[in-house]
Amino acid sequence: MDAAVAELERGSIEVAGVRRTYWVARAPRAPGQPARAPLLIVLHGSGIDGRTTARWTGLAERGPAAGVTTVFPDGWEGVWHPFRAPDRETRLDDPRFLNELSSHLEGQGAARSWPVFLAGVSNGARFAEHVARHGLLPVAGLFLVAGTGLEASRRLAPVPAQRASVDVMVGTADRTMPYDGGRLTRHGLSGLVLKRRAARHGELPGEDVVTGAEALARDWASGNGIKSGPAIEELPTQPGDPTVTTQTWTAAGCRPVTLYRIDGGGHGWPGGPQFLPARIVGQIPRHLDASGILLGMVEREDSANSGRRILGPGGHAQSRQNGPAPRLGPRRTSWSLNLNMTASRSSGTGLTVKRCAPQHCPYSGPESQARSKPRSSNQAHTCGTRSGSQRPLVHMTVPPAAHSCGQ
Numbered sequence: 001m002d003a004a005v006a007e008l009e010r011g012s013i014e015v016a017g018v019r020r021t022y023w024v025a026r027a028p029r030a031p032g033q034p035a036r037a038p039l040l041i042v043l044h045g046s047g048i049d050g051r052t053t054a055r056w057t058g059l060a061e062r063g064p065a066a067g068v069t070t071v072f073p074d075g076w077e078g079v080w081h082p083f084r085a086p087d088r089e090t091r092l093d094d095p096r097f098l099n100e101l102s103s104h105l106e107g108q109g110a111a112r113s114w115p116v117f118l119a120g121v122s123n124g125a126r127f128a129e130h131v132a133r134h135g136l137l138p139v140a141g142l143f144l145v146a147g148t149g150l151e152a153s154r155r156l157a158p159v160p161a162q163r164a165s166v167d168v169m170v171g172t173a174d175r176t177m178p179y180d181g182g183r184l185t186r187h188g189l190s191g192l193v194l195k196r197r198a199a200r201h202g203e204l205p206g207e208d209v210v211t212g213a214e215a216l217a218r219d220w221a222s223g224n225g226i227k228s229g230p231a232i233e234e235l236p237t238q239p240g241d242p243t244v245t246t247q248t249w250t251a252a253g254c255r256p257v258t259l260y261r262i263d264g265g266g267h268g269w270p271g272g273p274q275f276l277p278a279r280i281v282g283q284i285p286r287h288l289d290a291s292g293i294l295l296g297m298v299e300r301e302d303s304a305n306s307g308r309r310i311l312g313p314g315g316h317a318q319s320r321q322n323g324p325a326p327r328l329g330p331r332r333t334s335w336s337l338n339l340n341m342t343a344s345r346s347s348g349t350g351l352t353v354k355r356c357a358p359q360h361c362p363y364s365g366p367e368s369q370a371r372s373k374p375r376s377s378n379q380a381h382t383c384g385t386r387s388g389s390q391r392p393l394v395h396m397t398v399p400p401a402a403h404s405c406g407q
Contacts (some may be wrong), residue, residue: 006071008051008060015100022073022101023050025060026110037069038140038302039111040101040294043124043147056272057291064116069111073101080120080127082153083207088292094127095136100138115123115140115305117298121269122147122177123247126210135161140301141351143294144168146267147177148216151209160223165255165301169290170213171242179261181212215248217259217383221249238287245401255301262288323355 008023025396027037036273040063044053050072054060061069066193076092077082085092097116106113118139120128132142133149134157142164154287172179196343211219220228230247242264250258260270266282 008054010051013053013100013104014099015097017091018076018088018089018093020074020076020097020101020102021050021056022071022227023060024069024071024105024110025054025064027064027069035069035106035112036091037067038115038117038298039105040068040070040119040298041098041102042072043080043118043120044075044078044126045073045120045122045124046075046080049078050074053124056275058272059291059294062291062295064300067177068117068295068298070107071101073097073104075124080123082130082150083204093188095131098131098137114138115301117141117143117294117397119143119145119302120147121145121193122267129216132162133157133160134163139164140164142167142168142220143297144216145269145290146174147169147210148181148213150207151181151211151213152207154211154216160204160220160221163224163255164255165297166217166220166224167260167261167293168213168217168258169270169288170261171282172268173242173264174267175210175280175282176267179213180340181215184208184210185312200264213259213261214278217247217257220299221257224249224251224254226251226254226257230259235288241285241287242283243286244285244300246375260288280317312392376406 008025010021010023012019012021014020029035042050042057042059042060043051043054054070054072059070060072068339068341075094076086076089081092081094089202102111102113102116105111116137118128118132118137120143122145125144126149128142129144129147129149130153131137133138133153140160145276146168146169148168148170170177170179179184181217186315214225217230226249228249228251230249233246235246235247237245244265245261247259247261262270262285265285266284268280268284270282270285270288271292272284272290274284278284
């Protein structure tokens with residue numbers, strides 16, 4: 001047995017009446033000391049589990065070694081559900097699972113309530129993007145591999161509801177996930193298995209259309225307040241590996257977005273195993289260290305969140321040092337938007353948006369945001385900006401530092 005995987009702790013919690021399982025690798029903590037580690041949540045692809053993903057990525061060992069508590073949740077029967085619960089388990093609520101899992105680990109002293117980082121591969125990437133885009137989990141960083149987002153989710157929220165650092169890694173020869181977007185490719189025997197699995201888990205016609213990698217990166221750059229185009233760089237090529245080109249969107253005070261275009265790259269975790277022959281899944285880069293880049297994002301954003309200048313009461317800037325962010329004054333009134341994504345099997349689209357009246361929206365610090373849960377997996381409570389613009393901000397998920405760019 002792999003030593004790193006053997007060190008994983010298996011746990012379970014009950015969420016909405018359903019027993020959910022996970023695998024956690026805890027960062028070291030001195031006895032009697034409060035949790036100081038940030039939390040990294042890594043979501044597996046369709047048909048596998050968290051333990052397998054821990055082994056393929058190496059993050060069960062590398063995460064704690066970098067001071068990061070890393071958890072690998074298990075999807076229900078190997079699948080994540082962005083829009084609705086399957087008919088066979090109508091109580092299932094995957095976004096709520098991630099929220100309650102993060103609170104559970106915080107309560108155990110395994111990690112801090114902020115910052116939280118969300119990563120996913122394939123089906124896990126698409127679900128992670130949906131969760132982050134709609135503000136269903138507070139995240140400082142989003143890391144997507146071999147997957148982007150779902151067009152059905154994007155239509156509901158063209159601009160992401162929270163600001164986060166984002167890295168996306170997609171291969172142009174991925175035989176499942178089209179780099180430029182479109183329907184997921186499900187051909188042959190393996191494609192038939194994927195189609196049947198998706199149907200069993202509640203996918204409706206048209207919900208298998210994904211967003212192109214570059215379009216998705218532009219969405220997040222725009223949502224982060226970055227108005228300029230990307231800087232383009234070709235990374236040094238290693239013998240036998242495909243060429244990798246990065247597009248990076250940056251601006252002063254804004255969280256960056258980086259797209260790794262892997263020319264000729266296939267469907268898998270860069271730096272991880274070639275788990276199936278290249279003729280089936282395409283070539284997986286050996287020298288592009290996705291896990292190292294992910295942990296670099298966590299380290300960068302964790303450090304930034306320890307010293308960012310944030311808006312204090314009355315709108316005055318103040319510096320945040322180590323420790324929890326201060327609460328930001330009294331409750332304020334702002335418009336809110338509830339995204340209620342309900343299935344309509346007869347319509348084929350399956351998604352509707354319901355709006356609600358004004359209600360109070362507290363601007364509070366990250367330590368309380370992690371405890372403010374959506375009322376269900378299908379509702380993201382968002383608030384308009386204090387300037388009155390229509391760009392929604394998620395009061396329960398966006399840390400105050402995120403408001404400093406592009407307001």
